[in-house]
Amino acid sequence: MRLFASIQARLALGIGLSMTVLWFAAAAVTAQRVGREMEQVFNDGLKTTAERILPIARRDLREGRLRRDGADTGSEEGDSPTLIGRAARYGQDLTFVVRDRDGHVLLGSDGVDPAIFPPFTQPGFRSTETHRIYYDVTRDGNLTISVAEKLDHRRQMSRTMLVGLVLPLIIVIPLSLLLIIVAVRRSLRPVRRLQQGLARRGAQDLSPLPDANLPTELAPISAGVNQLLGRLTDAFDAERTFAANAAHELRTPVAGAIAQAQRIRSETGEAQTGQRAIEIETTLKRLMRMSEKLMQLARAEGGRLQLDAPSDLRTVLGLIVEDFVRAGERRITLAVPEAAVLSTLDPDPVGILGRNLIENALRHGSRDGAVDVTLTPDGQLSVRNDGPALPPETLDRLMRRFERGTGKIVGNGLGLAIVKTIADTVGATILVTSPLPKMDSGVEVTVKLPTIS
Numbered sequence: 001m002r003l004f005a006s007i008q009a010r011l012a013l014g015i016g017l018s019m020t021v022l023w024f025a026a027a028a029v030t031a032q033r034v035g036r037e038m039e040q041v042f043n044d045g046l047k048t049t050a051e052r053i054l055p056i057a058r059r060d061l062r063e064g065r066l067r068r069d070g071a072d073t074g075s076e077e078g079d080s081p082t083l084i085g086r087a088a089r090y091g092q093d094l095t096f097v098v099r100d101r102d103g104h105v106l107l108g109s110d111g112v113d114p115a116i117f118p119p120f121t122q123p124g125f126r127s128t129e130t131h132r133i134y135y136d137v138t139r140d141g142n143l144t145i146s147v148a149e150k151l152d153h154r155r156q157m158s159r160t161m162l163v164g165l166v167l168p169l170i171i172v173i174p175l176s177l178l179l180i181i182v183a184v185r186r187s188l189r190p191v192r193r194l195q196q197g198l199a200r201r202g203a204q205d206l207s208p209l210p211d212a213n214l215p216t217e218l219a220p221i222s223a224g225v226n227q228l229l230g231r232l233t234d235a236f237d238a239e240r241t242f243a244a245n246a247a248h249e250l251r252t253p254v255a256g257a258i259a260q261a262q263r264i265r266s267e268t269g270e271a272q273t274g275q276r277a278i279e280i281e282t283t284l285k286r287l288m289r290m291s292e293k294l295m296q297l298a299r300a301e302g303g304r305l306q307l308d309a310p311s312d313l314r315t316v317l318g319l320i321v322e323d324f325v326r327a328g329e330r331r332i333t334l335a336v337p338e339a340a341v342l343s344t345l346d347p348d349p350v351g352i353l354g355r356n357l358i359e360n361a362l363r364h365g366s367r368d369g370a371v372d373v374t375l376t377p378d379g380q381l382s383v384r385n386d387g388p389a390l391p392p393e394t395l396d397r398l399m400r401r402f403e404r405g406t407g408k409i410v411g412n413g414l415g416l417a418i419v420k421t422i423a424d425t426v427g428a429t430i431l432v433t434s435p436l437p438k439m440d441s442g443v444e445v446t447v448k449l450p451t452i453s
Helices: 007-062 065-077 151-187 189-199 219-267 271-302 313-326 347-364 392-397 415-426
Strands: 095-100 105-108 124-127 131-137 143-150 306-312 332-335 342-345 371-375 380-385 429-433 443-448
Touching: 007 095, 007 105, 007 131, 007 143, 007 151, 131 151, 143 151, 151 189, 189 219, 219 271, 306 313, 313 332, 313 342, 313 347, 313 371, 342 347, 347 371, 347 380, 347 415, 347 443, 415 429, 415 443
Parallel strands: 332 371
Antiparallel strands: 095 105, 095 143, 124 131, 131 143, 306 342, 371 380, 380 443, 429 443
């Protein structure tokens, strides 16, 4: 059933079977027509032979040659005065007899058996179980001739003719089927190119399909897919725009609310009210971080992440680490190569990616543990912390949105999702390893960023 699911197999099989049936039908019709023509040719040969031999036999008998030759034969062998077996001048390959009015055999071909010739009744053709016979008679009715041909000979000729028709088909049909398969396969190349083009696309690539040089059968499909991609692009753009605008618009009122909560905490003298103000401030700061992450996610999904001019990845990572150091984080170590690591990636998404990796490592690592940031010359960025090892089922879902490593850590579950979105968009690979090699703890996230040499 898998074979018939392929359009190529269906076309090749359908055309091949149709062609084979037509070839054999044509061969059968041809064999039937040729058989009738051959039958006519054989009958004409019998008739022509009879018409040629009968005048010669009549003249020989009239001139007395038959009696003279018969006398010689009788004197030697004592046989009756006939020329049976002595008719070389009439053709040794012929089977015939010449009889008189009374049915006596006067002349016959070499080795002829007169018993195979039924008595003469009228001129024309007659068939027996073994022979096809033609009868003819002289105008005066004194002599009759019977010319016979074996039916086996005709059957042999028919079989030879049939083999001559079928044998080429045995060679031509497989070659035709092979050519059909090749032709169908070549004709479906645009379909395979279209399928391969779609398969190679990344999850974020919603650009229209190229519709140049497409067959007329595929042009409507390409147009329909492009319309669908256009609608998806519009929907995703609207979603990203809404998320970015909502996050941006929330920053000002949330910042104002945080300031009011801080003022209430500083002005109140009640412990319970102060605690409530602290909780409100904490919640609003989480909302502020969430809005920032949503803006980063919208930037990762909708922005142009590649630039024409390359930039040095070392510079971007150095600025990010400096920001953390100025904020009071002294646990970060940065190791970069001496030579520049050039990439066409936009520094902005690279900064978003690096910042989220470092934040994730600081948040989920041990309180006093170091966070090692390493960049190799080939663009491999690794961020390692010494936090607790993650179970395999957690590793599988860490890249999903709003997924957290443990329930005890405060976070929004978007850091690694943003990293994965950027990596998928630029064609980078991401790998999470836990525990670290030769250790029973620690987590390392590695992203292979595209670089230029």
